[in-house]
Amino acid sequence: MADNSMFFGGSEVGNKNSAGKTAAISPGCITPENSGYSHIFLEEGSNAVSTWEANGLMSSEQEVASNQELAKELKKQAMFASKNFAAIKSIAKSESTIAKFWSKSKLIVAQSVKKQWDAFNAMFTGMDRLWAGYDVGKHRRQQQFQMIDQQRQATIGTMxxxxxxxxxxxSSKN
Structure with missing residues (x-):
């Protein structure tokens, strides 16, 4: 038979000839060999529970209450973590949405500014061409005036x- 002292408080447990009332070990009991996948059947009046409590294998009322409080606190923390996760997820999604719309807005503004710049550039380029044409025309007019003036001077000189x-x-004929 296996040593069940850890579970039942001593070798007398399961010994039918022992003087004290002990837990009866049946094939359905928790033992080190079956890894605890079964049930414990206690005989009436057994001191096994007292032995387990004495060896610290059973939780006291205070430990049970403490464990319940801890479970409540951990449940609260889990709920808080879940809410926090949802909030962080929402924030991250909102930030990406904000970034997406800001980039779209900036793109629209940039395109508008580029169109405006292109329009002004075309206008100023046209004005520069007109001004250059005016300057060229003015220069050509001055050249024409100079040429006409030279012809006039030459004509006057000839006349x-x-x-x-x-x-x-x-006077020589006279």
Whole structure:
């Protein structure tokens, strides 16, 4: 027979000839060999429970109450952790949603600013071309005026020379 002193408080347990009342060990009892997958059947008047309590194998009323309080506290903490997890998950989801919409908003603003810049750029480029055309036109007009003035000067010079020649020819005939 196996040593059940850990469970039953001594070798007298299960000994039918022992003087004290003890727990009867049947094939359905918890023993080290069956890893506790069964039931314990106690004879009436057995001191096994007292022995278990004395050896610290059974919880006292205080330990049971303490364990129940601990279980309640752990349950509260588990509920709190669950709520906290849900809140953190919600925050993370909200942050990603916020980031997504901020990036979309920034993209829309950037596209709008680019369109506005492109419009102003086209306008200023056109104005620069007009101004450059005006400058070129102004330069060409000045060249034309200078050329006309040179032709006028040349014509006036030629006319004065011819006039002088005609006057000289007239005065020599007289």
């Amino acid at each position: 004065q020379q011819k006039h002088s020649e005609q006057l000289a020819a007239l």
